[in-house]
Amino acid sequence: MTISRRNFCKKSLLIAGGLAIPLSALELFDPKRLLAEKNDGNKTRWVFLVDTHKCVGCGFCVKGCKVENEIPYDANVTRTWVERYVVTKDGTTHIDSPKGARDGFPTSSIDIGHGKFQEIRDEEIDKAFFVPKLCNQCDNPPCVQVCPVGATYQTADGVVLVDRKWCIGCGYCIMGCPYGVRFFHPVHHVAEKCNFCYHRITKGMQTACVDTCAFGARRVGNLKDPDDPVTKIIMTERVNVLKEEYGTKPQVFYLGLTKEVK
Amino acid sequence: MKSHVWRPLYVVLVIIAVVLVARMIMVPDDFGIGERGYMYGWHRPSNEQEWKDVKVKYRTAEYCKECHQDKYDEMKSSPHASINCENCHGPALGHPEDPPTLAIDRSRELCARCHFRLEYAASGRGKIRGIDPKTHNPELDCVVCHWPHDPRKEGNQK
Numbered sequence: 001m002t003i004s005r006r007n008f009c010k011k012s013l014l015i016a017g018g019l020a021i022p023l024s025a026l027e028l029f030d031p032k033r034l035l036a037e038k039n040d041g042n043k044t045r046w047v048f049l050v051d052t053h054k055c056v057g058c059g060f061c062v063k064g065c066k067v068e069n070e071i072p073y074d075a076n077v078t079r080t081w082v083e084r085y086v087v088t089k090d091g092t093t094h095i096d097s098p099k100g101a102r103d104g105f106p107t108s109s110i111d112i113g114h115g116k117f118q119e120i121r122d123e124e125i126d127k128a129f130f131v132p133k134l135c136n137q138c139d140n141p142p143c144v145q146v147c148p149v150g151a152t153y154q155t156a157d158g159v160v161l162v163d164r165k166w167c168i169g170c171g172y173c174i175m176g177c178p179y180g181v182r183f184f185h186p187v188h189h190v191a192e193k194c195n196f197c198y199h200r201i202t203k204g205m206q207t208a209c210v211d212t213c214a215f216g217a218r219r220v221g222n223l224k225d226p227d228d229p230v231t232k233i234i235m236t237e238r239v240n241v242l243k244e245e246y247g248t249k250p251q252v253f254y255l256g257l258t259k260e261v262k
Numbered sequence: 263m264k265s266h267v268w269r270p271l272y273v274v275l276v277i278i279a280v281v282l283v284a285r286m287i288m289v290p291d292d293f294g295i296g297e298r299g300y301m302y303g304w305h306r307p308s309n310e311q312e313w314k315d316v317k318v319k320y321r322t323a324e325y326c327k328e329c330h331q332d333k334y335d336e337m338k339s340s341p342h343a344s345i346n347c348e349n350c351h352g353p354a355l356g357h358p359e360d361p362p363t364l365a366i367d368r369s370r371e372l373c374a375r376c377h378f379r380l381e382y383a384a385s386g387r388g389k390i391r392g393i394d395p396k397t398h399n400p401e402l403d404c405v406v407c408h409w410p411h412d413p414r415k416e417g418n419q420k
Contacts, residue, residue: 042297056387058375060349067353068319086382104375128382144302153305156297163309199316208320214345214376215386 044157045223045251046196049230049239050132052256054217057082057130059104064212066102068197077183078102079194080134080209085260086110088124093260101130131261132218134209135160135181135194136242136250143173143182143193152191158223158251159198164190178246196220223251319353322346326354333411340412350410370395373404 081100167190185192221230296303379392
């Protein structure tokens with residue numbers, strides 16, 4: 001095969017030019033990227049801030065949540081709950097949450113299940129405190145990934161919702177949540193979870209648990225708003241999240257977490 | 263080729279057609295990817311509106327204030343200022359139309375949620391004045407001696 005000087009120059013220029021085009025330029029259309037660019041315009045990202053120093057374990061939040069969101073009051077399921085941590089001098093951590101603390105903590109002894117209680121004397125206590133729990137509205141929600149029918153999803157403002165008409169009740173999401181915030185709704189027979197009282201926050205109200213908390217231990221805010229007092233605390237103070245190692249990017253931030261809290 | 267070879271193909275085509283038609287009828291029109299992409303946003307957007315339409319039950323003290331300004335003012339100038347009316351009076355819902363009266367919780371257990379003394383210095387609970395419900399006037403309602411709207415006052419005020 002022979003090649004003329006002119007042809008050789010033409011072909012080598014073509015190859016050099018082709019190599020110079022970055023790989024991404026050959027990509028004609030990437031819907032994901034378009035979507036990501038559109039997402040940047042979002043004005044709202046709901047987040048939650050829990051101050052465990054302030055929580056007194058009264059359980060008004062749990063009661064308020066159950067009533068507001070029509071969770072059967074006597075069924076042992078709840079969208080939010082309060083855990084009591086009692087660390088004793090011998091180094092053991094006692095954790096309980098009788099009825100999810102719907103009625104607060106009516107006894108000083110620890111509920112160890114099966115109707116049994118363990119009495120702990122005040123002198124034995126090293127530290128004791130309360131930790132409210134609720135859905136973390138993760139940025140990387142495992143419960144949404146496992147849904148086989150598209151019944152649970154994340155809205156543009158970050159809240160994970162369940163479509164009651166579309167949920168088939170398979171329970172994958174209940175197993176998938178590392179925080180155990182999901183449960184089976186005893187009446188609707190679908191997956192149920194905290195949604196930051198979506199009907200309230202979208203009307204400019206606070207969540208029911210925030211409104212019923214008399215101690216300011218719970219606050220809801222918009223992370224995209226730099227002037228939001230909750231955002232300011234999250235950005236400037238030492239906040240922590242639960243089970244960060246799972247990579248779920250939880251959006252409920254805690255003040256005053258210790259290693260005992262799981 | 264003989265027709266019996268083609269027959270199963272027709273059956274398969276009919277099944278595919280039935281599935282496609284059923285899908286067209288059963289899947290809502292607005293079912294789609296949404297703003298969070300395939301992995302997180304695959305849903306029926308009209309469901310967001312359904313959640314937004316849930317009835318608000320706890321109307322907050324600002325709603326109670328519209329009619330009960332005197333009670334609101336008494337409450338907000340007392341050590342109990344941060345407690346919302348509905349914590350003890352129950353959710354307002356559509357009060358005063360529906361329900362016309364609210365069921366007030368005057369039980370000892372309600373007060374004990376905060377005022378049952380627990381020696382938890384690491385939490386806010388340890389800083390609240392408290393009693394042991396077992397020894398502190400058992401059988402007696404707290405409101406007999408303590409006025410909940412302003413605990414500095416004596417009980418049973420109107």
